[in-house]
Every structure is written in C-alpha cells, then in structure tokens.
Amino acid sequence: MAKIAPQLPIEVDSETGVWTSDALPMLYVPRHFFVNNHIGIEEVLGADAYAEILYKAGYKSAWHWCEKEAECHGLEGVAVFEHYMKRLSQRGWGLFEIQDIDLDKGTCSVKLKHSAFVYVYGKVGRKVDYMFTGWFAGAMDQILAARGSKIRTVAEQVYGGSEEGHEDGLFVTKPL
Secondary structure, three states, X not given: OOOOOOOOOOEEOOXXXXXXXXXXXXXXXXXXXXXXXXXXXXXXXXXXXHHHHHHHHHHHHHHHHHHHHHHHHOOOOHHHHHHHXXXXXXXXXXXXXXXXXXXXXXXXXXXXXXXXXXXXXXXXXXXXXXXXXXXXXXXXXXXHXXXXXXXXXXXXXXXXXXXXXXXXXXXXXXXX
C-alpha cells in the first residue's frame, strides 16, 4: 500500500487556529476519538435512536456543505454530488463510490469501501455506518432544490461491511 499526501486543500488561520477546506471550517480529530465517542453515545441511546438523530443532523449538514461548496467552486447538479463524495473520501471516512445517480428521478446509490466505522467495529452483524445515511438525502435534496426540482428524497443503508457476507456498504436514495 502506497501512502500519499492529503489531496484536500487545508488552510489554518494563524490567529485562531481554525482549519478551513474550500469554503468551510473543519475539525481534525483522531479516528479512535471520534468513533469511541460515537460508540459511547450509541451505548446510551441505542443504535436506532442515535441513527435517527444522526440522519437529521447529517441531512442538514450535507445540505449546507453542498450549498457552500457549489457556491465556492461554481458547481451544479451531479458535479456537486461528485465533489461531495470526493471530499468525504479524502477526509478519511472511507471511499465513497457513486454507483449511479439520476437527478430527474431523484435516485442514487453509493458504495462505501474501507469505512472508518467498520475498521473499528469489525464484523458485528449489523450496520454501523448509519451516520452517513442522512448525508446522501441532504446532498441530493440540496442539489435538486438548487435546480428547481420539487423532488425530495430519503436515504437508507442496504447493507454494510460490518455484516457477514459484505465487504462494503451500499446506500440508496430515492424519492419520498
């Protein structure tokens, strides 16, 4: 396995220490810190309740991210979604591969390889990547709204790399 330098542009404000990539402030934290916090919250709330909270928060964040990045880079349509998947992959969450996307129908499917969550959880017989699910619907809905579409979507994880018989995860987004 070859190692490469980060492909993500990072600027650090010398006065505040705030990291920025493209148009948005970022945090840089160790994977174990983030996932251990995730596991701790899941243990208290339960995976289903936590997944619901993260879906809504992730949806909102993805909408905001796509809106700001589209403005920053002059992107629209599928190019916004492609840029989002590229940046998520470059930030260490895993490798997000668009399998298909159709804005006219409000559908997409995304494969997730090398999930940061699966690396920590391992094979546990259930989906552990649920934090990402709302991101796909939020991104799709922002892109659809920006092009004047009334379609709104919902996303679901079909399977995950933490489940037996699967090495990767698959997420699908479809109209409400």
